[in-house]
Amino acid sequence: MINDVERILISEAQLAERIKELGAQITADYAGKEILAIGVLRGAVVFMADLTRAIKVPVAIDFMAVSSYGAGTDSSGVVRILKDLDENIEGRHLLIVEDIIDSGLTLTYLLENLKSRKPASIKLCTLLNKPERRKAEVQIDYNGFTVPDYFVVGYGLDFAEKYRNLPFIGILKPEVYK
Ligand code: 5GP
Ligand code: MG
Numbered sequence: 419m420i421n422d423v424e425r426i427l428i429s430e431a432q433l434a435e436r437i438k439e440l441g442a443q444i445t446a447d448y449a450g451k452e453i454l455a456i457g458v459l460r461g462a463v464v465f466m467a468d469l470t471r472a473i474k475v476p477v478a479i480d481f482m483a484v485s486s487y488g489a490g491t492d493s494s495g496v497v498r499i500l501k502d503l504d505e506n507i508e509g510r511h512l513l514i515v516e517d518i519i520d521s522g523l524t525l526t527y528l529l530e531n532l533k534s535r536k537p538a539s540i541k542l543c544t545l546l547n548k549p550e551r552r553k554a555e556v557q558i559d560y561n562g563f564t565v566p567d568y569f570v571v572g573y574g575l576d577f578a579e580k581y582r583n584l585p586f587i588g589i590l591k592p593e594v595y596k
């Protein structure tokens with residue numbers, strides 16, 4: 419698996435350091451409140467596990483799975499809910515946890531859907547932000563790292579369901595995609 423990696427973009431240590439900072443910032447912003455962290459399956463799972471443990475106010479967790487119709491690596495903006503939340507979110511403080519914001523289309527749909535259920539507040543925390551490919555504007559409240567327009571894997575992010583368990587963010591050798 420490691421032999422498929424061309425380059426490490428963000429190391430394990432850099433991830434740990436930045437997540438500590440995000441956790442401290444979120445802890446300060448939500449003082450006196452309780453958070454419902456909503457992880458977007460499956461890419462956000464690894465980040466969710468580390469981020470929630472870096473937050474020192476009470477955090478409940480729930481997950482949603484969405485799929486974007488459309489071929490290949492491009493998101494179409496037509497989103498289908500594959501797994502909905504188990505929790506009732508009305509009146510609660512939601513923290514959406516995403517792996518990466520690329521076109522922004524998935525998140526735009528998700529935010530509209532969640533807003534209609536009357537939460538007390540919604541904020542968005544993404545590990546990675548790839549602004550070069552944005553098609554829909556998304557307000558990111560907490561951003562781990564801004565990355566250039568590469569297809570990245572690791573730390574939850576996959577290529578064909580592989581590489582999610584790499585402990586760093588990297589890019590694959592071109593021959594892997596063939
Ligand atoms: P968006 O709707 O913002 O275009 O993208 C949504 C999803 O596409 C992300 O949450 C992620 O699952 C996937 N995605 C976008 N860019 C990348 C990437 O560089 N690497 C991987 N592995 N997945 C990506
Ligand atoms: Mg995602």
Ligand code: MG
Nearest residue numbers: 461575576577
């Ligand atoms: Mg994927």
